[in-house]
Amino acid sequence: MALFLQTPFWGIFLSITTFVFGQFLFKKSKGFFLFQPLFVAMVLGVIILLIVSQLTNITPAQSYANYKLGGDILFWFLNPATVAFAVPLYKRRDILHKYWIQIFLSLIVGMIISLILIFGISKVLGLSHTSLGAMLPQAATTAIAIQISANVVGGQAGVTAAAITAMTAILNAVLIMALGDKLVKWFKLENNPIGIGLGFGTAGHTIGSAKAMEYGSVQGAMAAISVVVVGLVVDIVVPIFAKIIGF
Numbered sequence: 001m002a003l004f005l006q007t008p009f010w011g012i013f014l015s016i017t018t019f020v021f022g023q024f025l026f027k028k029s030k031g032f033f034l035f036q037p038l039f040v041a042m043v044l045g046v047i048i049l050l051i052v053s054q055l056t057n058i059t060p061a062q063s064y065a066n067y068k069l070g071g072d073i074l075f076w077f078l079n080p081a082t083v084a085f086a087v088p089l090y091k092r093r094d095i096l097h098k099y100w101i102q103i104f105l106s107l108i109v110g111m112i113i114s115l116i117l118i119f120g121i122s123k124v125l126g127l128s129h130t131s132l133g134a135m136l137p138q139a140a141t142t143a144i145a146i147q148i149s150a151n152v153v154g155g156q157a158g159v160t161a162a163a164i165t166a167m168t169a170i171l172n173a174v175l176i177m178a179l180g181d182k183l184v185k186w187f188k189l190e191n192n193p194i195g196i197g198l199g200f201g202t203a204g205h206t207i208g209s210a211k212a213m214e215y216g217s218v219q220g221a222m223a224a225i226s227v228v229v230v231g232l233v234v235d236i237v238v239p240i241f242a243k244i245i246g247f
Contacts, residue, residue: 002056005063011070018044033178038170038207064163078143092221099194107202107226111233114139115241130157133247134164140234141205141227142169148235152242169205176204180211197222202230 004010022040029035045067053063096103115136122132133153137145142165149165150158176183180200189195193216200212201223209227213220 005052005056005066006069008070008073011067011072012074013070014045014048014067015041015071015074018048033174036174036177036207039174042167042170075143087224092217095194095218095221096225103194103198103222103225104229106198107229108233110202111139111230111237115237119241119245129153129247130161131164132245133157133242134161135168136242137234137238138165138168138172139202140169140231142166144231144235145169148238152239152247173204173207176200176208177211180204180208193218194222198226201226 018041019037021044022035022037025035025040026032026037049063049067050060053060056063058066118135118138119132122135127135130153134149136152137148139145140148146162146165146169150162152158153161183199184190184196187195187199189199196215197212197219200208200219202208204211204223205227209220209223212223
């Protein structure tokens, strides 16, 4: 058993098993937001790793390191999955051509405001340097955000920051899954497919984009655009902003 826990098969097995269990709960609960598969897999995975560390007399950090041997293999597939967002974008490129100035300006301005708010709230709450660095890129989809936070914070603390970033990105998606329909009504976006798509994609990333596609092809394409554009903006702006505030 101990040897199995030190192989990549352990991380792959744990990731897939917890996700499938999350899918089962999500379907049985008829879409209850707290049973969103990614959220279930994250919480249950952490609990299992803590239990394993206790049973095998190793530190939680070592237990996580063993898991990452396989987890990193699965993580590799996030990159081509992110690139796949170009497909719905290409299909509705007519919308992008028509409104590209409004789309890009709104996403860029929103991203900059988000960074300023994150910095201000983090200071008010007294978050640590590592936590602040982890929060800065959380507007991007997970595959992009964790790489940026790890590089911004750097060193061993960068590993911790990447884990925090992954958690915040997934929580963003869970909240959008839970509140998305209500937010559309509150902000009176029913007749604004571009606004719906940009909102879901920016706040909910991959899961938000899937939710946007339930509304229509235009909304799905706009969500794909927001995931791609926000990822690019975060990749460029966050390292610069981080240096300005002292990283």
